[in-house]
Amino acid sequence: MEMPEPNGAVLAKRAQVLARLREVLPQEALITDETGCRAYECDALTAYRCIPMAVALPSCTEDVAEILRICHDEGVPVVPRGSGTSLAGGALPSADSVVIGVARLRDVLEVNTQDRYVRVQAGITNLAVTAHIEGDGFFYAPDPSSQLACAISGNIAMNSGGAHCLKYGVTTNNLLGVTMVLMDGTIMTLGGPYLDAGGLDLLGVVCGSEGQLGIVTEATLKILPKPEGARPVLMGFDSNEVAGACVSDIIKAGILPVAIEFMDRPCIRACEDFAKAGYPDCEALLIVEVEGSPREIDEQLARIKDIAQRHAPIELRESASAEESARIWLGRKSAFGAMGQINDYMCLDGTIPVSSLPLVLRRIGEMSRDYGLDVANVFHAGDGNMHPLILFDANKPGDLERCEAFGADILKLCVEVGGCLTGEHGVGIEKRDLMGVQYTAADMEAQMRIKDVFDARWLMNAAKVFPLAASATRRAA
Ligand SMILES: Cc1cc2nc3c(=O)[nH]c(=O)nc-3n(C[C@H](O)[C@H](O)[C@H](O)COP(=O)(O)OP(=O)(O)OC[C@H]3O[C@@H](n4cnc5c(N)ncnc54)[C@H](O)[C@@H]3O)c2cc1C
Known part of the structure; x- marks a missing residue:
């Protein structure tokens, strides 16, 4: 994004903001040089780029509150950032903004396997949560393909899902509570290590709010006991439509596999070249995974294969080992990267x-x-x-x-x-201008009024999600 050169007044304002931020942050936690800031100029929607004024990397909730208080005082927009893997431009900075990255907030604060929750700092990666508890026989269910890199904070902001969310739900179904800092520096806590708090469901509002309402610094997450076993089956078909009809029939039959993933020929080829997953040569591939005891797995797979047979699959093959299952999933989870290589x-x-x-x-x-x-x-x-x-x-x-x-x-x-x-x-910036396709003006106004309550000056992750003209008017008011 081409930006005009800042004038004298803008430069003086910047200098003032940076001086105030330097007073509360150690040197290594505030990046102000162009080269350093360039690392934060985009997320995974790389077609859009913009170098921010500065990047702050706080180490605790109180740091975040201090930074936000200053930016609020000075009228400076902020952009919350986890690991920058958003595919919608949600973490894209503007030239006058301070990016607040939570990558240094990555501790596990509490593990409670009896009551089945963990409390973590929000910058921890998705996969690190499961890595921390799998020795105790537990896992955190939402599994975006980017789970090695993406942060829990980004997952909460985007209400992220993944291959295994068919059975376990997406982030909102696995989130129990958050600590969040509002634009004016107020620290608030929503939910906790229990299933449902009284009062309005503000946790539900925050999950999926795309960094519009506040900066999440801690999260309490539901954890689940690992299933006894799991087994995927590969189903190859000679057309996309037939594979689609097979999926529809499996769901109609009331069977709930843990995952049903679809790939068409171009993806199958790219993933096979990348991961040597053993995928069949076909037009469309389904990976259907079920879990439970060996008997439960056999029973569910028998029903699923019976439905698949009615669609004349050209391949129907169960995974024969844990290694083969891992390869099958590696192929699927590498799909975006594998396509990006070609x-x-x-x-x-x-x-x-x-x-x-x-x-x-x-x-x-x-x-x-x-x-x-x-x-x-x-x-x-x-x-x-x-x-x-x-x-x-x-x-x-x-x-x-x-x-x-x-x-x-x-x-x-x-x-x-x-x-x-x-x-x-x-939505980010990618689908911002399509919101009117789904929502009426009244629907959108109701959503924007919720933002008004949390961020009256519209400084938090501005110009995303809501139509540009509406957010510009709100900011100017
Ligand atoms: C290869 C690849 C595969 C992917 N696969 C999946 C998938 O299977 N499922 C899926 O759902 N997504 C997937 N994604 C998209 C992306 O990984 C998710 O949206 C993820 O949750 C973003 O997390 P992040 O930490 O990178 O967030 P960022 O990209 O840093 O930010 C995303 C949004 O969250 C906001 N945000 C970040 N931190 C905070 C915070 N502390 N407080 C408030 N707001 C915050 C940002 O402002 C931004 O709006 C994939 C992306 C890639 C590149």
Whole structure:
């Protein structure tokens, strides 16, 4: 993003803000030089970049409160940041903003296996939570494919999901409480190590609020005992539509696998080359995983395979070992990275009713031909959360714009069939201008009034989620 050179008044204001931040933060916790700040210029939506005024890396909740008090006083916008893996531009800075990164807040504060929760600092990575408790036979269920890198804070802000969320739900179903700092520096606690607090469900409002309401510094997370065993089965089909119909039938039969993942031919090829996962050569692949005791696994898989047989699969193969299962999942979880090695792509994230899968897959194929851009499909099919990857050439003039128009049409289609604009990646800047496709002006006004309550001056992660004109008016008021 090209920005005009700052004038004298802006530079003086910057100097004042930075001087105040230096008073409360050690030198290594405040980055102000251009090279250092450049590392924070984007998230995983790399088409959009902007170098912030400064980056603050606090070490505790009180530090966050101090930084926010100063920025609030000075009218400086802030951008909360976890690990910067957002695919929606949620952590994109603006040139006049201070990025507040929580990467140094990564301690486990409490483990309680009896009452089944952990309390963590919010910058800890998703995978580190499970790594900390798996020796006790427990795990934290939400498993975004980015789990090695993404922070719990980003997961909370985006209400992230993952392959195994079909059975266990997404972040909001596994979050018990947070400590959060408001824009004016107020520290508040919502929820705790119990299932449901009285009063308004503000925890539900905060989870998925995309860094609009406050900076989360601590979280209490539900943990679950590890299942006795799990086994995936690979199902290959000769068309996307048939695979989609099979998913729809499994769900209709009332079976609840722990995961149903879908990949089409371009994705299968890329993942196979990348991970040597043993995927069959077919047009569409489902990975269906069930868990429980060996007998429970056998019973569920028998029913699932029976349904698959009715769709004439060209391959139907159960994993024969823990190593094979790990390879199968490595392939799936590497999908975005593997595709990125061979093509520029835009990753979409719409959700649809599962019964619409065959129709939506067919319409995406038709649109792909109309736009002259290929699409690779990989997604959490069991809960209808689609991730079409539109392939384009970033160096070819006009390709990005065509890709954006194509993406918008796919998301409109998701809404048209009764789904929604985003399943798990969030709105950020990516879908900000499409919010009107899903929400009426009154719906959006109600959401913006909630932001007014938490952040009256609209300084927190401004210009995201809500239509640009509306947030500019709010900020100017
Ligand atoms: C290869 C790849 C695979 C992915 N797979 C999945 C997947 O399977 N499922 C899925 O749901 N997502 C997936 N994602 C998207 C992304 O990883 C998630 O959105 C993740 O939760 C972002 O976490 P983060 O720590 O990187 O957050 P960031 O990118 O740093 O920020 C994301 C949002 O959270 C806000 N935020 C961050 N920290 C705080 C805080 N402390 N307080 C308040 N707001 C905060 C930011 O302002 C921003 O709006 C994937 C991304 C990649 C690159």
